[in-house]
Every structure is written in structure tokens, then in C-alpha cells.
Amino acid sequence: MIIRKKFKFEGAHIVRNCSTRRCKKSIHGHLYVVEVFFSSNKLNNGYMVLDFGLTKKHIKNIIDSFDHAYSLWSGEEDEFKKSCFLKSS
Numbered sequence: 047m048i049i050r051k052k053f054k055f056e057g058a059h060i061v062r063n064c065s066t067r068r069c070k071k072s073i074h075g076h077l078y079v080v081e082v083f084f085s086s087n088k089l090n091n092g093y094m095v096l097d098f099g100l101t102k103k104h105i106k107n108i109i110d111s112f113d114h115a116y117s118l119w120s121g122e123e124d125e126f127k128k129s130c131f132l133k134s135s
């Protein structure tokens with residue numbers, strides 16, 4: 047048995063290795079949809095594959111950590127990384 051749950055979040059990034067100048071240079075956002083699948087060969091004591099209440103508690107916390115956040119590319123230059131984390135005075 048397989049069940050699935052969709053989660054959505056809004057995130058921003060720059061795609062440095064993209065073929066278009068707009069994506070390479072501009073911070074822009076997307077609506078991301080993440081679909082998580084849970085499978086089990088048997089049902090739990092509540093006759094469920096998984097209680098969706100538990101997915102909200104555990105999975106949603108992970109998804110929420112990406113919501114309204116900037117995803118930094120691992121190959122980003124140090125100067126840009128530093129500018130992202132500068133504190134305003």
C-alpha cells in the first residue's frame with residue numbers, strides 16, 4: 047500500500063549554470079510542490095499506512111524550513127555567499 051501527501055512552499059534561488067542570462071543573474075522565486083510517498087506492507091494499529099497528523103508534525107517542519115527561503119547553490123562564489131549573510135545595521 048502506498049499513500050501520498052503533497053506539500054507546497056515558496057522559495058527563491060539563482061541558477062548560475064542556466065543557459066539564460068535572466069536565470070544566471072536574477073534572484074527569482076518559484077512555487078515548489080513536493081509529493082511524498084509512504085509505503086507499507088501492513089497497516090498500523092489504527093489501520094493506516096501512516097497517520098497524516100504525524101506527517102504534518104514531522105515532514106511539514108522540514109518543508110517549512112524551505113518556505114520563503116533562499117536556496118544557496120553549492121557552487122556559489124564566496125563573495126556572493128558573504129553578501130547574503132551580511133547584517134544590516
Ligand SMILES: [Zn+2]
Binds near residue numbers: 061069074
Ligand atoms: Zn528558478
